[in-house]
Amino acid sequence: MLRHDALSDEASLVAARRPLFRLQDPLPLCAPRARKARLASLPGLHGVVSRMWDAGRPWVAVVLVGVLTGAVASGLDVLSGWLSDLRMGKCTDMWWMSRGLCCAGLEPGEQCRAWRTWGEIAAKEGHVVARALAQYGVYMVTAVLFALTSSAFVNVFAPFAFHTGIPEIKVLLGGYVMRGFLSPMTLLIKSLGLPLAVASGLSLGKEGPLVHVACCICDLVLRPFESLRGNGARHREILSAAAAAGVSVAFGAPLGGVLFSLEEISTFFPGSTLWQSFVCAIVAAVTLQYIDPFNTGKLALFTVTASQVWRGFELVPWLLLGVAGGIWGAWFIRLNEEWERIRRASGLREWPVTEVGALALFTAVVSYLVVFMRVPSSELVVALFQDCSGPDAYGLCECVPRPSLPARPREQGLTLGTQRSSSNTSSIVFLLLLTAFAKTLLTAATFGASIPAGIFLPSLTIGACAGRAVGLVMDALQKAHPQSWVFADCPADGGCINTSVYAVIGAASALGGVTRMTISLVVILFELTGAIDIVIQLMMAVMVAKFTGDYFSKNGIYETWINLRNYPFLNTKLDYRRDTFLARHVMTPVNELACVTDEGWEVSRLEALLDEEDYRGFPVVKTMRTRVILGYIGRAELWEALMIDSRSPQPQTTSATSAKLRPARHAADGRPWVSLAPWMDEIPVCMSQDTPMELVVQMFQRIGLRFVLLTRQGALMGLLTRMVRPAFPMSSVQPPH
Amino acid sequence: MLRHDALSDEASLVAARRPLFRLQDPLPLCAPRARKARLASLPGLHGVVSRMWDAGRPWVAVVLVGVLTGAVASGLDVLSGWLSDLRMGKCTDMWWMSRGLCCAGLEPGEQCRAWRTWGEIAAKEGHVVARALAQYGVYMVTAVLFALTSSAFVNVFAPFAFHTGIPEIKVLLGGYVMRGFLSPMTLLIKSLGLPLAVASGLSLGKEGPLVHVACCICDLVLRPFESLRGNGARHREILSAAAAAGVSVAFGAPLGGVLFSLEEISTFFPGSTLWQSFVCAIVAAVTLQYIDPFNTGKLALFTVTASQVWRGFELVPWLLLGVAGGIWGAWFIRLNEEWERIRRASGLREWPVTEVGALALFTAVVSYLVVFMRVPSSELVVALFQDCSGPDAYGLCECVPRPSLPARPREQGLTLGTQRSSSNTSSIVFLLLLTAFAKTLLTAATFGASIPAGIFLPSLTIGACAGRAVGLVMDALQKAHPQSWVFADCPADGGCINTSVYAVIGAASALGGVTRMTISLVVILFELTGAIDIVIQLMMAVMVAKFTGDYFSKNGIYETWINLRNYPFLNTKLDYRRDTFLARHVMTPVNELACVTDEGWEVSRLEALLDEEDYRGFPVVKTMRTRVILGYIGRAELWEALMIDSRSPQPQTTSATSAKLRPARHAADGRPWVSLAPWMDEIPVCMSQDTPMELVVQMFQRIGLRFVLLTRQGALMGLLTRMVRPAFPMSSVQPPH
Structure with missing residues (x-):
């Protein structure tokens, strides 16, 4: 399961060109650090303001997400209510009003005359049977109409808007990228389709989809914050917070939302995420309570008056x-x-x-x-x-x-x-x-x-x-x-x-x-x-x-759907401690790996490697004899390096401290050469090949590593990556654009 | 902070002989795996029963801990109540009854004649002033008496029973061992001293100490389960569960207990711990509710009737x-x-x-x-x-x-x-x-x-x-x-x-x-x-x-006390992401380390090493030139190895697969040689010396590693351990035995 699987042909093509799933960096690495250092060196007031803005941005984003989630959830509630009422009748004065609004302001006991059922409208003086038939007919027709509209919206405009969305969010927060899943179109379609689906009377709830809606809102809010969005870890943190806000407004349960995000959604949950979830969930709940779409003034939806006495x-x-x-x-x-x-x-x-x-x-x-x-x-x-x-x-x-x-x-x-x-x-x-x-x-x-x-x-x-x-x-x-x-x-x-x-x-x-x-x-x-x-x-x-x-x-409904759709996902809740395997029992051994060495690679040879091998990444070793590890380069990164190189044929300088990867024949002979150093992960985590699998899995689960290089006495012996399955059945839900 | 500090002289002596703090294994390593394998191979009914017992033992322990915690907490509640009442008066019929019990069974409005205040007893027909003085006198005397008794108990019998105990439990669950902190004597003294302290009217609560009591109970319950107690990770899991039970009975908050254990106490919290905490907290709460020491029948202590309307x-x-x-x-x-x-x-x-x-x-x-x-x-x-x-x-x-x-x-x-x-x-x-x-x-x-x-x-x-x-x-x-x-x-x-x-x-x-x-x-x-x-x-x-x-x-009260007492502790809640250091900036470089090589060490030389150097452990490398890493041996383990060797001078066989560490002159020349392989950690985690500190800290925080070896191109460059401070002020609370 955890082997460095070669992908199937079709999938590898996708992975190489426009990856549908891509693993994000587990940690903010070079770029954010450089930015931090630059910020720290800014002088004077400009520096103070810049640093404050840099520290405050996540919070601004989180509060915005909370407010918008609360507002959108209120809107959805109102829309669902109106559509559901519309199946029974309409407000004769103002058709755009729900029954509650239409009949508002009446004395207790007074009959609401403005609201008429379809039966009354269709057969004003008619027979009871005619009334009932009209009522029944509208009930059936609207059910089918609403459901068809919702489904058509989803199928035509945003395939990702179907279903609950929670399995996908789990995968997303597990460190994978899914293009289109959080797009504004998905947000729009899910927000329109959800009230229609609820009003159609189908056996479904709006709670899970609201989490998806909150995450879409989050992605939209983060668009101006490029540095947050580009930083995988930070992005995921704010997504977790958005998920908490989604649950918070879905159930009126801010605390439950934070815990849901903690338990169900997030792969790893650092302290700051907890805080952002906290704030986001509270802001969303307060917004919802302020707008008060149900006019009840309270958050608890299903109040139970339980006596504490039990036998x-x-x-x-x-x-x-x-x-x-x-x-x-x-x-x-x-x-x-x-x-x-x-x-x-x-x-x-x-x-x-x-x-x-x-x-x-x-x-x-x-x-x-x-x-x-x-x-x-x-x-x-x-x-x-x-x-x-x-x-x-x-x-x-x-x-x-x-x-x-x-x-x-x-x-x-x-x-x-x-x-x-x-x-x-x-x-x-x-x-x-x-x-x-x-x-x-x-x-x-x-x-x-x-x-x-x-x-x-x-x-x-x-x-x-x-x-x-x-x-x-x-x-x-x-x-x-x-x-x-x-x-x-x-x-x-x-x-x-x-x-x-x-x-x-x-x-x-x-x-x-x-x-x-x-x-x-x-x-x-x-x-x-x-x-x-x-x-x-x-x-x-x-x-x-x-x-x-x-x-x-073993699997809950969300994990089941993750498996059904073959999403890449490592279940963090499973307990691998019963696992008596060592890493070397399940790793891809070095003789089956394609390694890049420091001995001399021309661009054409690297391109050939990319063509021939369909691994997702390649360990970089000094020589194949000693197999001393220099780093690891991902398929996408190698591809990118070659692309950039082909665009600018000037030889690039390499930093003095980095391990270089270059052809043996130096720039002296006039041929262009590539430095892969900027694209290479120079700090891969290495472990002994005799490490128990439980420790390796903990590395994947808790640190969010993508791969581990396995060694014996310093020499590369094999590789273990997170499970990445071919993306086959995804074709059915691939975004149309 | 995170350097491989040499301990001060006095402390290193303690560390080498009878360590007061000792880091536990982060993971169940060889011994439990061997036991698992043996169990799996047992045939027939015996095997089935053994395996069931093996899987069920933690649960039996957890339920036992829950029941006992609930029972002890009830007892403490009753005792505190009786002692508090004793300061005001006594039950004339039966002196061992609290006021509630003494006056039970009366009609509403009826006066309780069996209960007399000290004023009434001392000056039956006397003046009001005499009564008040008697009352006041007893109030003062009992306050001092109770406080003195409690404090004397603590000081004479169990110094660890003082204070709340939560800082120590945090340190314990951070992976350190503190001898005597969970001993039966501590349990007894804390259980006796706590009601006295509460009744003395001092400004203190019984909630934190109850968590300590629950953990002591846990340690007592685990005594027959040697394999659980010996396994560091398992032991800590059940301790976390006990802490949850402690909070559960202290506040009547089983859910809060689980979350307390999750947020405040535990360094890392795998799924099974969550379950054990859940079960332990529920069992304890049900036991408490069943015994019902306050005769109220409910768990919520301070019921608030809050209106949900706010402006x-x-x-x-x-x-x-x-x-x-x-x-x-x-x-x-x-x-x-x-x-x-x-x-x-x-x-x-x-x-x-x-x-x-x-x-x-x-x-x-x-x-x-x-x-x-x-x-x-x-x-x-x-x-x-x-x-x-x-x-x-x-x-x-x-x-x-x-x-x-x-x-x-x-x-x-x-x-x-x-x-x-x-x-x-x-x-x-x-x-x-x-x-x-x-x-x-x-x-x-x-x-x-x-x-x-x-x-x-x-x-x-x-x-x-x-x-x-x-x-x-x-x-x-x-x-x-x-x-x-x-x-x-x-x-x-x-x-x-x-x-x-x-x-x-x-x-x-x-x-x-x-x-x-x-x-x-x-x-x-x-x-x-x-x-x-x-x-x-x-x-x-x-x-x-x-x-x-x-x-x-930055620190809460518990972290402050951890610092005040110089406990070794890595705060998991601090966010190290602002940290722009790389591992090589803070590591102990290899030239300052004492390494053991595979070239040839006689026992005397190893003993000299232990005498001369006061590091807590030594990396084992192939040669000092290549610095290829073979493993790591802790100070205590090396010492143990030499002790056993000196007891049995027969040469020990080494397993074929293990890296051996032996003198160059083989057993052939008749001199005894030592295999350190059984005591060596052969699977140390290695990382590049250019790894950002945040990742290293995550390894310590989330995986529970004790140390990380830092390499460059496969060669050992340095070492980072968890912070271990000299245990200086601990001397004041050292167990007397």
């Missing part, structure tokens, strides 16, 4: 929910993967827009049948997370028999009462589980289709449905057998099981199973719900779900 | 609080440091127990004067964090004029009312600020004295006092000028300023300024208070406080 026996269903979440997550990933394979194997991928249209139609038809599927997922989650003390929106609480039931003779009353409630319970439990199952299938088909789509909200919904169902079953059991030793801890006046807590734990388990996030997931969930009292339960559920999920499949 | 102008006082927290933190650190210097310079350190006794007496005398100082800090914080809707324990809400004041003529009534309220406000504000100031001085003298003492609770209290004072001032201002444009956003019916939110933000700022923690501090605070709605404000306050504090002094 020991409840650990059993909670642990079971965790296990179920893990199993479901692994199953969902498999399902999603299989569907992607089918999509590729059948001709389906040739018709991406059609696929999305058909999916939207099917989703609309199926969803209209079940009340829990008809409503937007976010509203359903709100209802599922609410206990039965408040208003009961979808009849979720009707199954709970009121404790004030009049006492009746036992053989009749109680049995009847229990039967009635349990039959109601069973129907709701059935509906909830059906919703979870249907949504699983729909989401597995949607996530990966050619439309912006996140996985977070669907998983949350499915988990909450299942959790609430388990809670209802527990509640019914307790009500049916209040005297059982199991429920001995329950108070006599009922109110033992809080079904909303089960819903939250179910949601946590499902998310843990799918994303395999840990600490950031817990924080996000508890910023999302405000349920501080159940943090232990959430932690347990997420932990059990992750353990169970990892048992069935 | 733009409030950002100004909040930011000011952040800035003030940063400045205060820097000032406090300076003050604390100065006091430690005075303690050392004067003869005070020779009388540690006396110092603590005097301090306790002084604290008791001063504290009795001000109501806010007389009560235990934790109760004060609870009161400060409460808004004025509940019961008003310490008159904190009396200054707020009731909105139901009858309307009076403007020139009289309002002015009077305002005056009255503002005079009351100003007196409370004065008392709060006085309390903050006095506690600052007392804490600066206490933190570092020879008694277990944490810094968290005092800082929290001081910050909460200051924050509440600012809130009261804002409230008075708003009440006095309700028509001002500044307060235009405030509702007409009053209730604009929530002073409890100001207290929380003040506490966050103070803690941010002192500890310089960021994300873990926010999480701890919001697990501690349950104030999910003010997470943005908390994040801002902590951020501003850290920025401000960093401007004045």
